[in-house]
Amino acid sequence: MPRDTRTAPLALIAAGGTGGHMFPAQALAELLLAEGWRVKLSTDDRGARYAGGFPDAVERSIVRSATTARGGILGKLTAPMKIGAGVLSARAAFRRDRPGVVIGFGGYPTIPALSAAVTLGLPRMIHEQNGVMGRVNRLFAGRVQRIACGTWPTDLPGGATGIHTGNPVRQAVLDHAAAPYAPPGDGVLHLLVIGGSQGARVLSDVVPAAIAALPGDMRARLRVSHQARAEDVARVTAAYADAGIAADVQPFFTDVPERLAQAQLVVSRSGASSLADITVIGRPAILIPFAAATGDHQTANAQALAEAGAALIHPESVLDAPGLTRDIRAILNDPARAAQMAGAALSLARPDAARRLYDLVTEIAR
Incomplete structure (x- = not known):
């Protein structure tokens, strides 16, 4: 009989727009689905280009986000407003369909989902793929319950403790x-x-x-x-x-x-x-x-x-x-x-x- 997904727990995966972030996110999504979870992916337009390998059962949402680390003066000035709009949108979505956990894989498109999870008190964690923690993961390192590390050792912010999981690979690998x-x-x-x-x-x-x-x-x-x-x-x-x-x-x-x-x-x-x-x-x-x-x-x-x-x-x-x-x-x-x-x-x-x-x-x- 087909699984009834109406009562299945929801995992919200947030990942930035490169293969380095998206491929391990895809690997976790595949396993979550196999274990009976519902899965949603939150990313930006660039990340969506690397989401083609995600299972069809994963619901995609494109979020508004930005970074102050790149772009011209106008981009830097408007970035906080774009991020704020993305956070408000994520909070509204989470209230409609409350995730059981939010997992961030790095990259600025993860800011809205992780920020919303922090303000709503949702269980949350991050996965850092590299041996040096990225800017966005570093920002949230003190605000999550777990920090999973793909490369060991990983350079973490002071006071942060990581757990070496390795980097998930897709089923094709x-x-x-x-x-x-x-x-x-x-x-x-x-x-x-x-x-x-x-x-x-x-x-x-x-x-x-x-x-x-x-x-x-x-x-x-x-x-x-x-x-x-x-x-x-x-x-x-x-x-x-x-x-x-x-x-x-x-x-x-x-x-x-x-x-x-x-x-x-x-x-x-x-x-x-x-x-x-x-x-x-x-x-x-x-x-x-x-x-x-x-x-x-x-x-x-x-x-x-x-x-x-x-x-x-x-x-x-x-x-x-x-x-x-x-x-x-x-x-x-x-x-x-x-x-x-x-x-x-x-x-x-x-x-x-x-x-x-x-x-x-x-x-x-x-």
């Missing part, structure tokens, strides 16, 4: 968890290049040149999947073609888990969700932290993988094609080392992160 790793050999070599949900210009500038400088026999066996910004796709595609390298270049891959499972090596930014996917599936990586990330949190994210021997870090400030060529060649020429790196990545995985987070949700909802 879990479907490939611990997929057997095929070390690089004499056959086809699959290389995946991912730059976060927006792609990354620096990866488009440097990575094709680095791969083009690999030995001819290695280039002939390479199959590259490269995620690039839409404006960079044509030139990146041409760069690979000029070097005689088979490459699939797209602005966004909908099948990243499958490509990860197939890959012998991953070249990636070190956003928290990307690293969660890499460790759950278990693949060697070369990581290029985004230099402008708030608090340099991508370097903090990458550190645990580097210390475990799962990844090499190339700081963006010194990134160049020759250094990248050297490390790609070294890993793909050493099957034993590549396999050891894959195993080290897998040792850091938290495939049960969504369940750990769900346990905290139900704990405070009681």
Whole structure:
């Protein structure tokens, strides 16, 4: 018989408009629904673009919010009014359909929902994906019942205590968890290049040149999947073609888990969700932290993988094609080392992160 949802508890998930916030939110939503909860997602227009993978049963609401950290003078002046309107709207919605718990995943679109939860005394918590807590989560760290941390250790505000849950991954990633790793050999070599949900210009500038400088026999066996910004796709595609390298270049891959499972090596930014996917599936990586990330949190994210021997870090400030060529060649020429790196990545995985987070949700909802 179909489940009667009229009396099911409601979880309100608030998440900002990037894949880094939305993917772990989606993972929790999938589990909440499976456990009999109703789920609503509160985000902004940008976040809605990354909500396509959420189950149809999740009700979406677009909130008005803003940030005073970016934009011109007019944007900074009008931001408080937009945030205030969003808070009032969230309070009204919560009174009509009272959530049993509100979970924030970071980003300024979470401000209205978390503010409304604070003023109405609703159970509330936040999940921080990165090794350095973001601005909005830092703002609410002292006003929630639980702080779940995806990366450990996490730099938290003074007096705040975090609980290491790991970063939840989507079911599509879990479907490939611990997929057997095929070390690089004499056959086809699959290389995946991912730059976060927006792609990354620096990866488009440097990575094709680095791969083009690999030995001819290695280039002939390479199959590259490269995620690039839409404006960079044509030139990146041409760069690979000029070097005689088979490459699939797209602005966004909908099948990243499958490509990860197939890959012998991953070249990636070190956003928290990307690293969660890499460790759950278990693949060697070369990581290029985004230099402008708030608090340099991508370097903090990458550190645990580097210390475990799962990844090499190339700081963006010194990134160049020759250094990248050297490390790609070294890993793909050493099957034993590549396999050891894959195993080290897998040792850091938290495939049960969504369940750990769900346990905290139900704990405070009681």
